[in-house]
Amino acid sequence: MAGTRLLPAASTPAPHLVRKRRLFWPFVLPTIVLYVLFLIGPAIVTVALSFTRWSGAGEAPEFTGLTQYQEMFGSDSFRYAFGNTLMYIVAGGVGTFLFAFLFAMVLREMKAGKTIRAILFFPNIVAPVALGMFFGFVFKYSPSKQGLANFLLQALGLPAAKFLRPENIVWIVIGALIWASAGFYITILMAAVDRIPRYLYEDADLCGASAGQKFRHITLPMIWDVVGIAGVLWTIGAVKIFEMVFVLAGPGTYAPPNQTWTLAVYVYDRSFGTQGTPEYGVACACAVTMITLVTVLVLALRRVMRGERLEY
Template sequence: MAALTTVTGARAGRRPALGPHLSRKRKLFWPFAAPALALYLAFLVLPTIATVVLSFTSWSGAGDTPRPQGVGNYVRMWQSETFRYAFGNTLVYVFLGGVGTFLLAFLFTMVLRDMRGGKIVRAILFFPNIVAPVALGMFLGFVFKYQPGKQGLANYVLEHLGADAAKFLAPENVTGVVTASLIWASSGFYITILMAAVDQIPPYLYEDADLGGASPWQKFRSITLPLTWDVVGVAGVLWTINALKIFELVFVLAGPGTYAPPNRAWTLGIYVFDRTFGSNGTPDFGAACACAVAMIALVSILVVLLRRLMRRDAIQF
């Protein structure tokens, strides 16, 4: 009995032998994974570490030696009124723009599911995402242009309706215009994502709801939203990351023909651009890196909070 126990224990302590197929897969893992990991390390991890290190220095670029500054860059950044404008505008784009984009996406999701030609409408709504942000900003600049006698399309319509022309692209108004433009331009992308998830929902669930007399809102609340919740969470993360990086649309709309938009229209991306290339011809890479680190911290916090808020038990269907 003791010998049998010893043999059984020895067999239990050994790892089971892998089959030839699993063994080959394990041998192939590192040859395939190593190049991707090397690229990830070279183009993401190491630059991020270098950015954090340089954020504690004063450095004007090639030919200059980085000098330690401690947290001086961060202190000056938070005390800067320009940074506060940039930080506030970026949060407006993330939250207000996100709410508007997803409300529009949910509305179209409810309509397009039962609509004939829904796929064609979906393709039309997606079109603004194909256009480069710079080209889109130039087009919207013509639409919202304020020039007496040669107004843009928006002011042309207002004047023909008997209203006064508006300075849409004035510094105090441009944040609202960019937010509305973002909602219009981005909603097609998120409509496409949500509709792809809706297409996977079994049709009989909606048929049962129709037999029960459910309204479109009740079907959306009780069927569509719960069964696409995970996709909504992923879409929210994508929106948060993209909205924090907004640069081209604001730069073109708020500052056409100038070095940079007025300070009241800045975003964090424009702040990094200004400190990198230097409005007075002297770049300050340390300050730019400090703002970049703040952007990394902000997006990390928002994504973690969003994932926690969106966490729910998986629903099988």
């Protein structure tokens, strides 16, 4: 009919899009269920138990409010654990990333860079328990059978040293973490460096830029977002340090000296190492503190590292 506008027919979704939508929930739902069951659910239960006094199976949790937090914050062991954990995050992170940045500058120019990168990554695949045992043998103090470090000192005519005293453990572990973890972060940063166009460095060479100037004005801005992600990974990993401290500081004991504790060791001690009635309420309060610490540090790190993403 003249003057009548025909409305366009409703578009029918393509068959492959229909099938894709039908498969969405069957694939996603099991993941959501497992995530809630093994991550969200336990986290909620941990927060709830942190307000109770509970010694485990056979006894109902007794609500005590903030008593468990007051007991935890008033403990010397917790103060040692919190301070040592911050030391691992800050001092260990600074040392690890300094090494990672240094190698990112050097390996980019080397023909055998990928081979060296693989060699540097190797310590990261060794279990922390094995690393702790290795460094325990290296720094062993025994008049009849010294470790490698004291053997070298005595060969130079110097007296043997007790490297593994409680007040030294934090620095030994920091050094071990830097040695073991640097390769992992070197690999991450070098993967980002490999994406940077070569002509940027060629232009810098024509302008007479030094290696430091090229790193500061080209490499670092181009990989800044990756550095932020690596920083988050380091923070999460450093808060959970347990095995290496336990092996180096507490061989043959139910727990190492409290001067060497981390937050993870504190949780273990209050859960399994008290040689008496477990204190799961205090352990859960410390676990909540760990979650809060990670959240605050990650948010602060992301804010500090925030910047405009460079496209190339």
